Amino acid sequence: MTVAIILIVIVLILAISCIKVVPQAHALVIERLGAYLTTWQVGLHVKVPFIDRVAKNVNLKEQVVDFPPQPVITKDNVTMQIDTVVYYQITDPKLYCYGVENPIMAIENLTATTLRNIIGDLELDETLTSRETINTKMRAALDVATDPWGIKVNRVELKNIIPPAAIRDAMEKQMKAERERREAILIAEGEKKSTILIAEGKKESAILDAEAEKQAQILKAEAVKEATIRQAEGEAEAILKVQQANAEGLRFLKEAAPDDAVLQLKSLEAFAKAADGKATKIIVPSEIQGVAGLVKSITEVAKDEK
Numbered sequence: 001m002t003v004a005i006i007l008i009v010i011v012l013i014l015a016i017s018c019i020k021v022v023p024q025a026h027a028l029v030i031e032r033l034g035a036y037l038t039t040w041q042v043g044l045h046v047k048v049p050f051i052d053r054v055a056k057n058v059n060l061k062e063q064v065v066d067f068p069p070q071p072v073i074t075k076d077n078v079t080m081q082i083d084t085v086v087y088y089q090i091t092d093p094k095l096y097c098y099g100v101e102n103p104i105m106a107i108e109n110l111t112a113t114t115l116r117n118i119i120g121d122l123e124l125d126e127t128l129t130s131r132e133t134i135n136t137k138m139r140a141a142l143d144v145a146t147d148p149w150g151i152k153v154n155r156v157e158l159k160n161i162i163p164p165a166a167i168r169d170a171m172e173k174q175m176k177a178e179r180e181r182r183e184a185i186l187i188a189e190g191e192k193k194s195t196i197l198i199a200e201g202k203k204e205s206a207i208l209d210a211e212a213e214k215q216a217q218i219l220k221a222e223a224v225k226e227a228t229i230r231q232a233e234g235e236a237e238a239i240l241k242v243q244q245a246n247a248e249g250l251r252f253l254k255e256a257a258p259d260d261a262v263l264q265l266k267s268l269e270a271f272a273k274a275a276d277g278k279a280t281k282i283i284v285p286s287e288i289q290g291v292a293g294l295v296k297s298i299t300e301v302a303k304d305e306k
Contacts, residue, residue, distance in 0.1 A: 020045045020054065027093040029055040039093050058093040062154060065104060069162065070112045072119040074127055081162040082119070084111055086142070087155040095150030103149055107142070111156070114141045124163065131158050 021044050022028055028040040032052050047053070065088070069081035086107060090096045100106045118137050119127055127134070135156050142153040163171070 014049050018047050018049050018052075020047065025060045027058045027060055029058060029093050029097045031055040036094060036098065056093070056097045058090055058096055060090055060093075062087060062089040065107065066159070067108050067111055069160065070115060072116050074119055074122055074124050076123045078124045078167060079164060080124075080127070080167075081160075082115060083159045084115065084138070085157045085159050086111060086153060087157075088146070088151050088153050090150055091152045092150030095148065097150075099149035103146075103151060106149070107146060107151070107153075110142060110145050111138070114138050114145075124167070128161060128163075131161075134158060 020028060020040065022040050022042050024042055026042070028045070030037045030040060030047060030052055032048070036055070037052065064085060066085050067083060069083040071079060072082055073079050088107065096103060115134075115138060118134055118141075122130065122134075135158060138156040139153055142156060146153055
C-alpha cells in the first residue's frame with residue numbers, strides 16, 4: 001500500500017513537471033533526445049518525460065545592453081574611449097539558441113570591431129560631430145551580422161566619447177577663445193548699432209528742425225502777404241470812398257445849379273488847397289480876381305460887425 005502511494009506521488013510529480021505554461025513575450029526551445037524538436041510559444045504545453053527537455057527559455061522582449069568604453073583610433077591618430085548602448089530583440093529562438101555560444105559577448109565584440117572600423121575612417125572633429133551617422137552605420141552593420149543568430153539590432157547609440165586629456169584641454173581653450181571672440185563681436189555690433197542710431201537720431205532731428213524753420217518762414221511770408229493784401233484793400237477802399245465823396249459833392253453841386261460867382265469861389269478854394277501854405281507863388285486867373293476881392297471885402301465887413 002505504501003509503495004503504491006509512493007508510485008502515485010511520483011507519477012503526479014512527473015506529470016506536473018511535464019506541464020509547461022509559456023508566458024507572454026517568451027518562448028521555450030524543446031529538444032528530444034538531444035536534438036531540436038520545436039519551439040513552444042505562449043500557452044499550455046506538455047512534454048514527454050525523460051525524453052523531451054527545455055533547452056532554453058528565450059526572452060522575446062527588446063533588451064538593452066550597455067558595453068564598457070572601447071579604445072578606438074581616429075584617422076588623424078587620436079586615441080579615444082567610446083562606450084555604446086545596443087538595443088536588440090530576439091526574433092528566432094532556435095537560431096538564438098544554436099547560432100552562437102554566447103550571443104551577448106558576440107554582440108559586444110562585434111560592436112567593438114565595427115566601431116573601430118567606422119571611427120578609423122573619420123577624423124577627430126568628424127567623430128565628435130557625426131554621432132547620428134556613426135549610429136546609423138553601426139546599426140546597419142550589426143543587424144546584418146547578427147541576423148544568422150536570430151537577433152535583430154533595433155538601435156545603436158554612442159553613449160560617451162572621451163578624448164585624451166590633452167585634447168580635452170585644447171578643446172576647452174578653443175571653446176573659451178570662441179566664446180571670447182563672439183563676445184567681442186557682439187560688443188562691436190552693439191557699439192556699431194548704437195552709433196548708427198545716434199547718427200540717425202541727429203539726422204532726423206536736423207530734418208525736423210529744417211522742416212520747422214521752413215514752416216515758420218512759410219507762415220511768416222503768408223502773414224506778411226495777408227497784411228499787405230489787407231493794407232492794399234484798406235487803401236483802395238479809402239480811395240474809393242474819397243472818390244465817392246467827390247462824386248457825391250459834384251452831384252450835389254450839379255443839382256444846386258450854382259451861378260458863376262459860386263463856381264469862381266470854389267475855384268479859389270481849390271487854389272488855396274493846392275497851395276497848402278507851401279507854394280511861394282500862385283498865379284490867379286483874371287476871371288476870379290474880382291471874386292477874390294469881393295471875398296476879402298466881405299471878410300472885412302464881417303470883422304467890423306463883430
